[in-house]
Amino acid sequence: MVEAEVWELLEEIPDPEIPVISLVDLGVIRSVDVQDGHVRIEFTPTFLGCPALEYMKRAIEEKVPGAHVDVIQDDSWSTDKITAAGREKLREAGFAPPAPRLIQLQSQVHKCPYCGSTETKLENIFGPTPCRSLRYCDNCRQPFEQFKTI
Amino acid sequence: MTGVGSTEPEKSELPASPAGRSANKAQEQQLLAIADDELFLGWRESEWTGIAPMLEEDVAFSSIAQNEIGHARAIYQLIVGEDGDADALAFDRPLDEYRCAPFVELHLLDWAHTIARRWLYETADQIRLAALKDDSDPAVAGLAAKIDREEMYHRMHAEMWHDRLKDEPRFTAAVEELWPYALGVLPPKLRGELVQRVGLAEAEAVERGAHTDDLAPMWEEMTEVRRSAPAGTQW
Numbered sequence A: 001m002v003e004a005e006v007w008e009l010l011e012e013i014p015d016p017e018i019p020v021i022s023l024v025d026l027g028v029i030r031s032v033d034v035q036d037g038h039v040r041i042e043f044t045p046t047f048l049g050c051p052a053l054e055y056m057k058r059a060i061e062e063k064v065p066g067a068h069v070d071v072i073q074d075d076s077w078s079t080d081k082i083t084a085a086g087r088e089k090l091r092e093a094g095f096a097p098p099a100p101r102l103i104q105l106q107s108q109v110h111k112c113p114y115c116g117s118t119e120t121k122l123e124n125i126f127g128p129t130p131c132r133s134l135r136y137c138d139n140c141r142q143p144f145e146q147f148k149t150i
Numbered sequence B: 001m002t003g004v005g006s007t008e009p010e011k012s013e014l015p016a017s018p019a020g021r022s023a024n025k026a027q028e029q030q031l032l033a034i035a036d037d038e039l040f041l042g043w044r045e046s047e048w049t050g051i052a053p054m055l056e057e058d059v060a061f062s063s064i065a066q067n068e069i070g071h072a073r074a075i076y077q078l079i080v081g082e083d084g085d086a087d088a089l090a091f092d093r094p095l096d097e098y099r100c101a102p103f104v105e106l107h108l109l110d111w112a113h114t115i116a117r118r119w120l121y122e123t124a125d126q127i128r129l130a131a132l133k134d135d136s137d138p139a140v141a142g143l144a145a146k147i148d149r150e151e152m153y154h155r156m157h158a159e160m161w162h163d164r165l166k167d168e169p170r171f172t173a174a175v176e177e178l179w180p181y182a183l184g185v186l187p188p189k190l191r192g193e194l195v196q197r198v199g200l201a202e203a204e205a206v207e208r209g210a211h212t213d214d215l216a217p218m219w220e221e222m223t224e225v226r227r228s229a230p231a232g233t234q235w
Helices: A003-011 A053-063 A084-092 A101-107 B025-046 B055-080 B086-091 B111-132 B138-165 B169-183 B188-198 B215-222 B224-228
Strands: A029-035 A038-043 A068-071 A120-124 A132-137 A143-147
Touching: A003 A029, A003 A038, A003 A053, A038 A053, A053 A068, A120 B055, B025 B055, B025 B111, B025 B215, B055 B086, B055 B138, B111 B138, B111 B169, B111 B188, B169 B188, B215 B224
Parallel strands: A038 A068
Antiparallel strands: A029 A038, A120 A132, A132 A143
């Protein structure tokens, strides 16, 4: 198996909580290393309290038989690691994707994923999972989930 | 109850693997203190799930609890090493080996006190994480930075409530009552900054080392299922 094949397999694993995007889209696969037929995959959790952590690790091990999965607990993941394709898939599914970190933390502008309006307000910093907030669009009167920028 | 401070290490048999950070006892005790704080405070915050004054706070406190317990898990894992048993470290110690501050043990059933603790704790935690982010061990510094990213949202929540309640006498009384406990979360050298941020006069801290009577019932509830099953049970 070569590296590209491993990445292809990983692209088929959906995020267990937001299945419209894959683990690769989510940016949690930090590296893939193939040497002498041994596959090593470095994987970073999004939020440390994510209950799907073990599930995702097992899903990778099942998808790529024989792979060794290292869970990396450093600061290498942020929402900036979500791919452009991943952001678009989130938006299509009604989740406002996280804006780039530097912009979001300064601008505080949040766009509605349905109508594109910036006339939205925060309903709750916390939502159904640690990575999401709840907002409401004053323009199209649609509540929506905002992927937190971290 | 015996102290768990500096006299502790020789009798403490922590299940740290050789891959863990047992080489540096002082740092291990410091990390353990933070992990224990996050575990027990996380449990306390989860007690509001279903009974908070409004639905938004049910959700907020549940999420905050989940995050804090996640931080505890990550720190325990760092201490025991990749293949070590973080659950054993979290749940299987005798009570006097837990390093949590009395502040996180308090069973607070009043909203003013609960929000006062949230705000004081997050303020203290930010100071301690900032120091840890500069740690010479990249694994410690990296994990502290990751935790701090998530804590940003806890701080936003705590500040929002602080702004809302800061002129309410019940809230200010609760902050003053809990203030000596909040000081005890930080090592003495970091307390000056907390004094500055909170704006209260220095007071005698309720130090880490002894436990309140609230810890034992919480620990018993937290570990009840684990203790009822034979060791090694897979869930």
